[in-house]
Amino acid sequence: MIDRLREAVREKLQELDLVIGYGEGYDPLHATPVFIQKPEEVDRLIWNPLCVHNLATYLYELRGKRVGVVVKGCDSRSVLQLLNEGLIKREEIYIFGIPCDGVIDLRKVAQKVDIYRVKEVSWQKDAFTAKTDRGEVSLGLEEVLQDKCRGCPYPTPVIHDFLAKDPVKPKGEGEGLLEQVSELEELSPQERLAYWRKELERCIRCYACRNACPLCVCQDFCAAEARDPHWIPLRDRVKEKWMWQMLHVLHLAGRCTGCGECERACPMGIPLLRIRAKVNKELKELFDYEAGVKEGVRPPLLTYQVSEPKIEERQW
Amino acid sequence: MAKRERRIIGFLCNWCSYGGADTAGVSRLQYPTDLRVLRVPCSGRVNPLLVVKAFAEGADGVLVSGCHPGDCHYVEGNYYARRRLELLKRLLPFMGIEPGRFEYTWVSSSEGQRWQKVATEFTEEIHRLGPFEGWEEEGDR
Amino acid sequence: MKDGVKFLEEGALEGLLRRLSERARVWVPVEATPGVVLWRPWREGEKVRLDRQGTEPPKHVLFPRSETLLRIYEKEELKIEEVMPQGPSVIFGARPCDVRGFEVFDQVFGEEDPYYSVRRRETTILTVLCTEPERTCFCTTVGGGPLEEKGSDVTLLWIEGGWLAQAVTERGEEVLRDEAFVEASREQIEKGEQRKEAVKLDPVVDLSGIPEKFLESFTSDFWRRVTAKCISCGACTFLCPTCYCFNITDERTPEGAERLRSWDACMFYHYTLEASGHNPRPTKAERYRNRIGHKFSYHPSNYGTYGCTGCGRCIKYCPVGMDVREILRELKEYAEG
Numbered sequence: 001m002i003d004r005l006r007e008a009v010r011e012k013l014q015e016l017d018l019v020i021g022y023g024e025g026y027d028p029l030h031a032t033p034v035f036i037q038k039p040e041e042v043d044r045l046i047w048n049p050l051c052v053h054n055l056a057t058y059l060y061e062l063r064g065k066r067v068g069v070v071v072k073g074c075d076s077r078s079v080l081q082l083l084n085e086g087l088i089k090r091e092e093i094y095i096f097g098i099p100c101d102g103v104i105d106l107r108k109v110a111q112k113v114d115i116y117r118v119k120e121v122s123w124q125k126d127a128f129t130a131k132t133d134r135g136e137v138s139l140g141l142e143e144v145l146q147d148k149c150r151g152c153p154y155p156t157p158v159i160h161d162f163l164a165k166d167p168v169k170p171k172g173e174g175e176g177l178l179e180q181v182s183e184l185e186e187l188s189p190q191e192r193l194a195y196w197r198k199e200l201e202r203c204i205r206c207y208a209c210r211n212a213c214p215l216c217v218c219q220d221f222c223a224a225e226a227r228d229p230h231w232i233p234l235r236d237r238v239k240e241k242w243m244w245q246m247l248h249v250l251h252l253a254g255r256c257t258g259c260g261e262c263e264r265a266c267p268m269g270i271p272l273l274r275i276r277a278k279v280n281k282e283l284k285e286l287f288d289y290e291a292g293v294k295e296g297v298r299p300p301l302l303t304y305q306v307s308e309p310k311i312e313e314r315q316w
Numbered sequence: 317m318a319k320r321e322r323r324i325i326g327f328l329c330n331w332c333s334y335g336g337a338d339t340a341g342v343s344r345l346q347y348p349t350d351l352r353v354l355r356v357p358c359s360g361r362v363n364p365l366l367v368v369k370a371f372a373e374g375a376d377g378v379l380v381s382g383c384h385p386g387d388c389h390y391v392e393g394n395y396y397a398r399r400r401l402e403l404l405k406r407l408l409p410f411m412g413i414e415p416g417r418f419e420y421t422w423v424s425s426s427e428g429q430r431w432q433k434v435a436t437e438f439t440e441e442i443h444r445l446g447p448f449e450g451w452e453e454e455g456d457r
Numbered sequence: 458m459k460d461g462v463k464f465l466e467e468g469a470l471e472g473l474l475r476r477l478s479e480r481a482r483v484w485v486p487v488e489a490t491p492g493v494v495l496w497r498p499w500r501e502g503e504k505v506r507l508d509r510q511g512t513e514p515p516k517h518v519l520f521p522r523s524e525t526l527l528r529i530y531e532k533e534e535l536k537i538e539e540v541m542p543q544g545p546s547v548i549f550g551a552r553p554c555d556v557r558g559f560e561v562f563d564q565v566f567g568e569e570d571p572y573y574s575v576r577r578r579e580t581t582i583l584t585v586l587c588t589e590p591e592r593t594c595f596c597t598t599v600g601g602g603p604l605e606e607k608g609s610d611v612t613l614l615w616i617e618g619g620w621l622a623q624a625v626t627e628r629g630e631e632v633l634r635d636e637a638f639v640e641a642s643r644e645q646i647e648k649g650e651q652r653k654e655a656v657k658l659d660p661v662v663d664l665s666g667i668p669e670k671f672l673e674s675f676t677s678d679f680w681r682r683v684t685a686k687c688i689s690c691g692a693c694t695f696l697c698p699t700c701y702c703f704n705i706t707d708e709r710t711p712e713g714a715e716r717l718r719s720w721d722a723c724m725f726y727h728y729t730l731e732a733s734g735h736n737p738r739p740t741k742a743e744r745y746r747n748r749i750g751h752k753f754s755y756h757p758s759n760y761g762t763y764g765c766t767g768c769g770r771c772i773k774y775c776p777v778g779m780d781v782r783e784i785l786r787e788l789k790e791y792a793e794g
Binding site (some may be wrong): 025026027030031032033034035053057058107110111116117118119133199202204205206207208210211212219220221225227230233234235236261264265267268269 | 489490491492493495512513521522523589591592593685686688689690691692694695696704706708717719720722725726727772773774776777778780782783
C-alpha cells in the first residue's frame with residue numbers, strides 16, 4: 001500500500017510545490033510530518049498506526065501554494081470543512097487519501113511500557129511489539145487505539161483525489177467519542193465541576209491544543225490572547241483555564257471535526273476531546289449537523305430556521 | 317427574601333425585553349432586586365462568551381432575554397441567538413455550571429407581568445441553587 | 458563531598474518529607490494523572506514519583522507561571538502594596554538537568570531580580586542522579602551530565618531499597634542530619650559506584666562553533682525548511698527548564714488592579730509584536746530561529762554556557778516531534794549558499 005502511495009506522490013510532485021505526509025520520527029514510537037519537495041525524498045513516506053497527526057493543520061498557512069496532503073478519514077473531514085468555509089481553495093490542494101483502521105494512543109501504550117525508552121518496534125497483524133532494555137511488551141492494537149477510532153464513522157476519506165487502498169467500511173457511529181461524553185453526562189453537576197477543576201488545573205495555556213487544531217486559523221490573532229477586549233486574564237487559576245477551553249470550544253462549534261489533535265497535543269494529558277465531542281453531539285441532535293462530511297454545507301450557528309423543531313423552550 | 321442577594325446578570329434586548337422590564341416598573345410590579353440588567357441592542361448581540369465570562373467571574377446566574385422569535389427588531393437577530401444560546405445551555409452543565417443557572421427567554425415590551433414572573437422565578441431558582449462557589453481555591457481571601 | 462555517604466531507606470521518605478514540611482514548603486514530583494508528573498507541594502499521603510524526570514521541570518517553584526508583583530487598592534484610598542515571596546522551599550527530587558536550568562536563571566536574573574533571588578536563596582535542592590537516561594536525553598551534549606552534582610545541595614542515587622545520599626553544600630549537610638539518613642554500608646556504597654559506572658550517555662553532536670554557525674545561517678532559507686512542521690505553540694517553551702521570558706501586565710481586580718508577571722514564549726506571535734504593529738518575527742520560522750539562536754548562540758556568547766540543559770522535554774512533548782538535536786546536527790553541517 002505504501003508503494004502505491006509513494007508512486008502516486010512521485011507522479012504528482014511535478015505539478016505540486018510540496019506534499020505533506022508522514023515520515024519516521026525521532027524514535028520508533030513516533031511518526032512525524034514530512035514535507036516532500038524533491039522526488040528522492042518520496043521514499044521517506046511511511047504509513048502505520050503511529051501516523052496520528054492531522055496534516056490538514058498546515059493547509060491554511062500554505063494557501064497560495066499547490067499542496068499535496070496525505071489524510072486519514074478524520075483528517076479529510078478537516079480538509080472538507082476548511083473548503084466549506086472558503087479558507088482554502090480546492091484547486092490548490094491534492095488529497096492523497098488513506099482508508100484507516102485506527103491510530104494508536106501513546107498515552108494508553110505508556111501505561112504498559114516505558115515509551116521514553118523504546119528501542120525497537122515491530123508490527124504484527126493487529127498488534128505490535130515494543131522492545132526496551134528491560135524486555136519486550138506485545139500489545140494488541142485494539143487495546144491501545146485512540147478512543148475516537150472506536151466506532152469510527154468515517155474511516156475512508158470523505159474527499160480525495162487519490163485513494164491508496166480499498167475503502168474501509170464505517171466501524172460504527174462514533175461510539176468511542178459518545179462514550180467519553182456519556183461517562184461525564186452520568187455524573188452529577190457537582191461531580192462534573194470537580195472533574196473539570198481537577199483536569200483543567202494542569203493547563204499551562206501553552207495553546208498546543210489551539211495550534212494543533214486544523215480549523216483554528218486565527219492563531220496569531222486569537223481572542224484568548226487579545227488585550228482589547230481582554231477576555232482572559234493572565235492569571236494562573238482554574239477559572240482562567242476553564243474560560244480558555246470554553247472560548248476555544250465555542251469558537252469551534254459547528255467547525256470541529258473531532259480529530260482529537262487538541263487532546264493529543266496537550267502535554268498535560270487533559271481530556272479535551274470530550275468537550276468538543278459533547279458540542280458535536282448536541283449539534284447533531286439539534287440540527288442534524290456534522291462538520292466536514294458534506295460539501296457546501298453552512299455551519300449551523302451561521303444560519304437559522306424560523307421554527308426550530310428540536311429546541312424545547314423553558315416555560316415560565 | 318431576607319438572605320444576601322445573589323449575583324445575577326441579565327442581558328436584556330433594548331427593544332423588547334428592556335421595554336418589558338420598564339413596563340413592569342411603570343406598573344409598580346415588585347420583583348427581587350438581585351438581577352442586574354445589562355442592556356444590549358439585540359439578543360443576537362449576546363456573544364455566548366459574555367455569558368461564560370460572567371460565570372467565570374463568579375456570577376451565580378445569567379439570564380438572556382430578547383424579543384419573541386418572529387418579532388426581532390432587527391428581523392433575525394434572535395433566531396441566531398436561539399441557536400447559540402440553546403447550545404450554550406446544553407454545554408454549560410457539562411462543564412460544571414448546574415442546569416438552571418443559565419436561562420434564555422423571550423419577553424416583549426408590553427409583557428410587564430411576564431417579566432415580573434421570569435425575574436422572580438429565575439431569582440428564586442438561583443437562591444435555591446445557592447451561590448456558585450466553583451472557582452474557590454486554597455488560599456483565596 | 459563533605460560528610461560521608463548516607464542512606465535513605467524508601468520507607469523513611471514519608472517521615473523525612475513530613476519533618477522538612479514543618480520548616481519549609483516541600484515541592485515533590487507527583488503523578489497528577491497517569492503519565493503526567495508535575496511538581497506540587499507535598500501533602501500527607503501524597504505518592505511521590507522520584508523514579509523519572511517530571512513532565513515539567515520545577516521551574517515554577519522559583520519562577521511562578523503567574524505572580525503578583527503589586528496590588529493597587531482604589532476603593533477608600535489609593536494604596537500600592539508590593540507582594541514579596543515568602544518562606545523557604547525544598548525541591549525534593551529534581552534531576553541534574555532541572556538544576557542546570559536554575560543555573561541559567563541565576564546567570565540572567567542574578568541578584569537583581571528581587572522575586573527570583575529571594576526564592577532562590579531560600580530554596581534547598583535535593584537531586585536524584587540519573588542512572589537510566591531516556592532516549593531523548595542529551596545533557597552531555599550541552600555540558601551537563603546525568604551524575605552532575607553542581608547546583609544541588611544533596612544528591613540521591615537509587616539503589617535497591619532506597620537512595621545513597623551525599624551532601625554537596627553546607628545546606629545539604631544540614632538536611633542529612635535528619636534521622637531518616639543513616640550511615641551507608643560498604644556494600645551499599647559499592648553498589649552505588651557500580652551504578653554510576655554503568656551510566657552511559659554520549660553527546661549526540663559536537664557543538665563547537667555552533668554560535669557562529671547560527672549567525673551565518675540567520676538570513677538563509679534553512680529556518681523556513683526546518684520549521685515546516687512546527688505549529689508555533691508554547692509547549693516547548695513552557696516545559697523548558699531554562700526558558701525564562703516573561704510579560705508584565707496590569708489586570709483589573711474588584712478592589713482596583715494587580716501587576717502580574719507571567720510566562721511568555723517567543724513562539725507566540727505577540728512576543729515580538731511592536732506597538733506600531735510591525736512584527737520583526739512574523740512567522741514561525743523567525744520565531745523558532747530565535748529560540749535556537751537564544752539557547753545556542755546568544756546565551757553562550759554572553760554567559761559562556763548553553764541555554765539548554767539537554768532534558769529532551771521539547772522533543773517529547775512537541776505535538777509534531779520537532780527534534781532540536783536533529784536541527785543542531787543540520788546546523789552544524791550548514792554551509793553557505
